[in-house]
Amino acid sequence: MSWLWWSNKAYAVDETTGPRIIPNTYSFALSRAVEVFKNTNLKPGQGPNGEGKVEFVSGSFGLFRKPAWTRVWSGPIECTIRNSQGHYLDSGICDKNFRRADRAIVTFNTTHLRHKNTVILKLSALHEIGHVFGLGHPAQNCPSFMTPLVTAFNPQSLSPQEHQYINSSY
Amino acid sequence: MPNTLLRASLLIALTSSAQGLSSQTIDYEELMHRGEIGYHQDFAPESLASLVGSSAVIVKGRFGDFLDNVFFFGYDENGRVITRRESEFGDSGYFGAERLSFYEIIIDKVFLGENLGEKIILSRDANPPSNRKYTDPDIERLFFLLPAPDGTYGTLGVVAIQNLRAGEYTYDTNFIDPDSDVITSLPFLKGLSAEVVEEKVREEVRRLGEC
Numbered sequence: 001m002s003w004l005w006w007s008n009k010a011y012a013v014d015e016t017t018g019p020r021i022i023p024n025t026y027s028f029a030l031s032r033a034v035e036v037f038k039n040t041n042l043k044p045g046q047g048p049n050g051e052g053k054v055e056f057v058s059g060s061f062g063l064f065r066k067p068a069w070t071r072v073w074s075g076p077i078e079c080t081i082r083n084s085q086g087h088y089l090d091s092g093i094c095d096k097n098f099r100r101a102d103r104a105i106v107t108f109n110t111t112h113l114r115h116k117n118t119v120i121l122k123l124s125a126l127h128e129i130g131h132v133f134g135l136g137h138p139a140q141n142c143p144s145f146m147t148p149l150v151t152a153f154n155p156q157s158l159s160p161q162e163h164q165y166i167n168s169s170y
Numbered sequence: 171m172p173n174t175l176l177r178a179s180l181l182i183a184l185t186s187s188a189q190g191l192s193s194q195t196i197d198y199e200e201l202m203h204r205g206e207i208g209y210h211q212d213f214a215p216e217s218l219a220s221l222v223g224s225s226a227v228i229v230k231g232r233f234g235d236f237l238d239n240v241f242f243f244g245y246d247e248n249g250r251v252i253t254r255r256e257s258e259f260g261d262s263g264y265f266g267a268e269r270l271s272f273y274e275i276i277i278d279k280v281f282l283g284e285n286l287g288e289k290i291i292l293s294r295d296a297n298p299p300s301n302r303k304y305t306d307p308d309i310e311r312l313f314f315l316l317p318a319p320d321g322t323y324g325t326l327g328v329v330a331i332q333n334l335r336a337g338e339y340t341y342d343t344n345f346i347d348p349d350s351d352v353i354t355s356l357p358f359l360k361g362l363s364a365e366v367v368e369e370k371v372r373e374e375v376r377r378l379g380e381c
Binding site: 064066089112127 | 326
């Protein structure tokens with residue numbers, strides 16, 4: 001899976017929280033997260049129009065915004081919609097047949113994630129990539145990284161059901 | 171004067187009075203562990219203690235002027251809003267921008283916070299308003315706020331702006347989507363008069379400040 005990275009001018013380089021044995025950066029966490037999806041049928045970027053472009057953005061968005069969020073488009077039409085609390089939800093106007101999503105931007109809010117370790121960064125990346133491919137939120141007690149609350153206790157791999165969903169959808 | 175310049179000049183005048191904030195006692199992570207907010211879960215405080223404790227500033231006041239709306243790309247290392255013209259990004263980055271609206275808040279009463287002056291600026295992730303239905307300057311409100319890096323203030327969610335209507339505090343769930351018009355009460359404020367709510371807020375602020 002290929003993916004793109006850019007950061008806003010607040011953090012012109014990849015975020016690093018300090019010297020560690022393994023690099024604690026967004027891009028490292030993302031590379032680990034992307035590995036999880038590699039043994040599925042996903043082929044982002046290989047559609048006839050380059051479908052499957054996933055961009056990751058980090059920036060400082062302040063205390064009162066979410067730690068991370070995902071927006072999805074089909075061409076110029078946004079498939080996600082912002083609710084009254086500022087959350088992006090599936091608007092329901094895209095589907096895998098007639099208006100297929102072909103682009104997503106995942107935003108990480110450094111204000112919340114700056115001091116988080118690689119496990120949390122990876123789980124946050126997994127969670128958002130899961131949304132990119134259409135996974136929703138199961139109950140908090142489910143063994144999945146897609147639960148509404150992401151903690152270090154979440155599993156770091158796809159559940160059999162999630163694996164099956166992705167393989168049957170793409 | 172262009173809106174952005176107006177906001178900038180107001181901000182310079184106001185940020186000096188926004189220093190010396192009382193800090194919130196319940197941070198975002200704590201709220202997440204309590205299940206009162208999530209990665210994509212709306213802020214749903216379970217008690218007045220949560221609503222008060224998660225705020226750094228609490229004021230009673232009214233919306234003043236709508237000041238500005240910008241394409242928002244986060245804050246830079248100096249706390250300034252990063253905003254760029256569409257042409258600077260082309261198609262790519264423009265897609266990722268949030269819309270940020272700025273409103274003046276005229277303060278009538280301060281419950282929590284120091285040296286706020288008479289006005290502060292509220293920043294909200296929202297499109298420019300087509301009307302002032304949800305920011306009607308005639309309605310008194312309780313604002314439960316957190317500071318933004320640029321000297322403005324924001325909220326954890328729609329419940330953090332409580333509107334005084336018919337003697338009770340309620341909140342609008344429709345700030346961005348005017349078609350889904352719902353006015354709701356927080357369960358722990360439902361049925362209480364405005365005076366009682368304000369006294370309870372005062373008590374919570376006092377209690378959270380105790381050792």
